[in-house]
Amino acid sequence: MSGSRTTLNDLAAADQLAAAATVAAQAPSIHNTQPWRWHIRTRSADLYLDASRQLRATDPDRRLAMLSCGTALHHAQVALAAAGTPAEVQLLPQPDDPLYLAKIIVTENARPMPNAQRLRDAIGIRHTDRRPPKRQPMPATVMPLLQATAANHLSGLQPLDRGQVLELAAAISRAQADETSDAATRDELNTWTGTDRQSGMGIPDANIPTGPTSTTAPTRDFGHVGTLPVNDQNDDAATYAILYGYADDPRAWLRAGQALSDIWLAATTMNIALLPLSAAVETPHTRQLVNSLLTDIGYVQIALRLAIPDPAQGDAPRTPRLPATDTIERA
Ligand SMILES: Cc1cc2nc3c(=O)[nH]c(=O)nc-3n(C[C@H](O)[C@H](O)[C@H](O)COP(=O)(O)O)c2cc1C
Structure with missing residues (x-):
């Protein structure tokens, strides 16, 4: 029994x-x-x-x-x-x-x-929203909640002041310039982004802006434009922040991923759009530059833009996913 x-x-x-x-x-x-x-x-x-x-x-x-x-x-x-x-x-x-x-x-x-x-x-x-957000700062109550969320994963979230955002912008520009001059990175972008992604992986053209957006820190340079309509509004009201850990090893990276998910879902419940800016950590040189912006002792894991989405733009299209049989095996 x-x-x-x-x-x-x-x-x-x-x-x-x-x-x-x-x-x-x-x-x-x-x-x-x-x-x-x-x-x-x-x-x-x-x-x-x-x-x-x-x-x-x-x-x-x-x-x-x-x-x-x-x-x-x-x-x-x-x-x-x-x-x-x-x-x-x-x-x-x-x-x-x-x-x-x-x-x-x-x-x-x-x-x-x-x-x-x-x-x-x-x-x-x-979802990831690469379109310009609303020109209205997020409520002051949001950041402390997201910082407490990061702390639950032994991670930290530091908002950046205007000067620090400009330094972040310079670091990202530098990383993207290095990456676009590297043939292997360009090939990888071409392999993983653009077209309709019927494979269920990668970023479709429908999620890539039709042109450059007016941002303080540059968003991902996909090397080509997509079909996602964008307006020319700037993102002055957005908050840029650094998600960091207290170590820079695989365990800290995993924890930062858990923190990123928790922060992103919590932000979603508060109608805050999150855009990750990972170029900030893709080269050792820019990681070092961005680390120097941290006031706490820590290691940058990723940079984030947080903002109120512009309701006039409607829903962003969803990205595809692999069939479950490709990623889940049952013993
Ligand atoms: C670790 C990580 C880094 C990312 N870096 C970027 C980035 O630099 N620029 C960008 O536009 N999107 C970035 N994204 C968002 C992904 O492109 C996005 O999650 C993916 O295409 C799936 O789309 P969805 O978030 O709308 O479901 C990143 C996501 C993760 C988890």
Whole structure:
């Protein structure tokens, strides 16, 4: 009797884990590479980095792939918590396997996640918006909430003053100039961005602006224009910030990914649009420049633009995703 109950519970746990991995597919990732792979077991799920979707020229250390996998991990945690399935996470459970990133274990002892249902609802509407935002600063209450969210993941979020934003802008311009003069990085951009992306990966033309946007810090230079209509409004009212960690190693990158997901979902619940600016960390030189803007002792993980979206622009188109069978395996 108790044996059959255990079997049923195990099956239900595996179903919940598979469902959470399916929800996690909606997570953001660098160039929409979705560099994750899940193995669903009886009462646990293992998250691996799929190195075949690593951007070898843009992201040779895998820091952005790790951040991306951290966002998927946090999305899965939110899905489980909202479904009422208590779970805990071990990061890098096998130190000799750098691609084995995390294990989620279903256990009654797990701590509950506040706001799980609100964050779960935000997963369905969160997206990257590259269009000019509204010319109205975000409410003063937002940044402290997002900073507390970052702190829950042993990370920090530092808003930048005007002078620091100009320094960030110079660092990003420098990184993008270096990257566009590098043939391998250009090839990678061409491989992962543009067209209609029927493969389910990458950034379609529909999500790339029709021309340069009037921003304080440059947004991603995709090397070509897309079909996303943009106006010529500037983003003076936006807040730029640096998400940082207290170490610069794979564990800190994963945590920063979890923090990025949590911040992005919390921002979404407050109608705040978030745009990641990862060129700020894509070359050692610019990482160093951006690190020097931190007032705390820390290591930059990514730069962010936070702003109120312009309601006149309507909904931004959604990006595609790989079929679940490509990223989720059930034992
Ligand atoms: C680690 C990371 C870095 C990113 N860097 C940039 C960036 O520099 N510029 C940009 O426009 N989008 C950036 N993005 C957003 C991705 O392009 C986006 O998440 C992906 O295309 C999926 O689209 P979605 O967020 O609308 O679901 C980044 C996302 C992540 C997770």
